[in-house]
Amino acid sequence: MRLKRSLKATAAVCSLLLVGGCGLFGESSASSSAGFNPPDLKAQSELGRTEGQLNLVAWAGYVEDGSTDPKADWVTPFEKQTGCQVHAKVAASSDEMVKLMKSGAYDAVSASGDASLRLIASGEAAPVNTDLVPNYQDVFFGLKNQSWNSVDGTAYGIPHGRGANLLMYNTREVSPAPTSWSAVFDDASRYKGHLTAYDSPIYIADAALYLRETRPGLHIENPYALDQEQFDEAVGLLKKQRPNVGEYWSDYLKEVSAFKSGDSTIGTTWQVIANLARSEGAKVKAVLPQEGSTGWSDTWMLSAKAKHPNCAYKWMNWIISPKVNAQVAEYYGEAPANIKSCDETSDPAFCDTFHATDESYWKDIAFWTTPIEQCLDGRTNVKCVPYSRWVQAWTEIKG
Template sequence: MFMTRGTRISAVAATAIGSIALLAGCGTSSGGSGGGEEAAELGDYEGSVSILAWPGYVEDGSNDPGVDWVSGFEEKTGCEVTSKSYGTSDEAVNLMKTGDYDVVAASGDATLRLIAAGNVAPVNTDLIPSYAGIFDFLKEKDWNSVDGQSYGVPHGYGANLLLYNTEVVTETPTSWDLVFDKASEYSGKVTAYDSPIYIADAAVYLMAHQPDLGIENPYALDEEQFQAAVDLLKEQRAHIGEYWSDYLKEIQSFETGDSAVGTTWQVIQNVLESEDATTDVVLPEEGATGWSDTWMIASQAKSPNCAYAWLDWIASPEVNAQATAYFGEAPSSQEACDYRDDCEAYHAGDAEYASQIWYWTTPIADCVDGRTDVECVDYAQWTAAWSEIKG
């Protein structure tokens, strides 16, 4: 079984308090300048490195003896790895404020918060040889850089797809309308991802179906645009059977027939297919949200040289192939596909496919779509609205 996002972002109100407090102070920032300066050169390894990451990103064989890309790093560099897993992006943001970690693997709904708070430093990618091989469509993007300055190394990526029961939805769908405008046809059997960032999924749909709203980026919503997305999700709420953040629960829900249509990840369909479930997935014509996680270095890292070494190691083709396959996502480079046999299923390296994905990006008051004549709704307000939508 792949180690997948599992209990990833379920940032409901109880876990969002820290984020609200943080964004209240930096919500008008365009991302800030981060903490410290990028390294000009590297020195001797410090002998240890502390890493904060999603489950499945830092495996040393203790969970599965056959899954270990930490030992090789320790042997090569002499940097002993200590790691901690977190369950939500809000948790990661709060943990990074402690200064206890040298490296963090952050999703796009956390990266700009970390940069704005000065918790992570600019990264000199010239000091990371593996960076050169990473897909260009993952580099210098809104969620991992500010004003052309990189703040980390892409890990892998994936799209939030439309999953459907082929016995209930007999014709291959082409639109997200099944979970929005046509949700009443599957009332009680619609499922959606449990996170404030899901508001962006509604915005992606509105971009295509209500163009008069003028949405150019689903993470840059002014008050009117944001309210339209919230209203759409409140309408959808009446037809939701359950919201999910644990991938095992969604698998079970589709196997039992409790769910018939909803948002998902490719790895979930892979598991369902292996168990002969009557399901399939599609990337709808409107496009989709998705993720590209970023390895970032703490601005006050105690072991910056070992931190740089880890970023290079985890982005190297063979290691990146192991880590992203175990987690269930596309790797960050074409060379990594030499060590995987499932890149086609994940559309790895397909730039046209990737261009249809709106990667999670922290909503901030300074609109990430470039508008300066309005203020956009920041993540704190997204979190508050999500509680209202579900309530």
């Protein structure tokens, strides 16, 4: 589950360092999902007349029309410009998004990487013709042609934004300052009852990422491509961690409250949550550990059954336009997808705080990707554990 309600990121104190050129607009050379063969669907070749309506499934805070916050409204000007009346359904989890998209009632969805390949594999998501989305050319190359939004060079969506899963700790209670995920795994007993972790099966990848760096003998290359032995080790690490976890969090407000009260002193977080917690008086700091981290990158995906595909294309171009993408990024608390958005944020330090232009930062982030049997790391001599088994294991881990 992602944010249950939207929020605007609190002001940061860093200065903005804009990066010009430097290959930020180039295509990525990231490998595709090896052995993964989705249904043979064709992308739309040209835009037709808009249909007057658009039905979306989205995370809270992504489709704002001023009803939640009068200052947050990028839907109304879209409707006026295109004639497409927007109807949005807020989903509380990736699983809910997949279920809603399978109903055929929605034109597009802001899917995270733990849902996107499921939508592609089932034929629910259609390939997207990026030539019909002019603002796509200004999307950071680190978000293009990635394993969670493309297959064999074919795009299945338009990148929306990205964020990293960080390690947050109470600076008064945790000393010395942690630099490794070992604080929540091998040393978890030091914080028994006050450790927190993200409540989702995809958190198994966090354990796998740590094992990739600390147990080289397991030969983990991709934390979302785990054979049975690798998977069992990751699950075992989380079961060992479990007695020390005071609370698994999915609602960002609860995590903020827990760190303010002292119920939680260390655990996973997002940058926006750390900012908010500090603004409310919590003595916390968030760091990217030396092993790197997992993270999330959301993609606007078009339904293969879309009744209003032209409006959907107009929306995908609108939501990543510089000014709008900046509005959404600041309101939600994430790095924007469009590099030009960094000139449009109300807080001049925003893109620096969220590392928007720092591609070297994102190279250490393993973005959520749906685990499938075809190993995403290219191995063909074994089968990897699919997401359905991750869900079962997560239930066992939590008890």
